[in-house]
Amino acid sequence: MKICKECGKEFSTRDDRVKYCSADCRLNHDKKRRAEYLHNSYYPANKEKIIERNRKYYAENKEKVAERQRKYYLKKIWGDED
Secondary structure: OEEOOOOOOEEOOOOOOOOOOOHHHHHHHHHHHHHHHHHHHHHHHHHHHHHHHHHHHHHHOHHHHHHHHHHHHHHHHHOOOO
């Protein structure tokens, strides 16, 4: 019996290389690992480039961004997209 590295449940497997009891646990672990990488490594190293890229995109797409925000808030508040 092995113990899942994500949820801690005991599970049996025929393959010694398996670390997670299910695909959901494996995907959850991968999602957490990617988030940690972005937060701890990628973002700090590229912070200025990311901020500049976002400013440039917003300046070039003001109407598109405003429309997307309008649709989001209308849907959130009223439950529809109009």
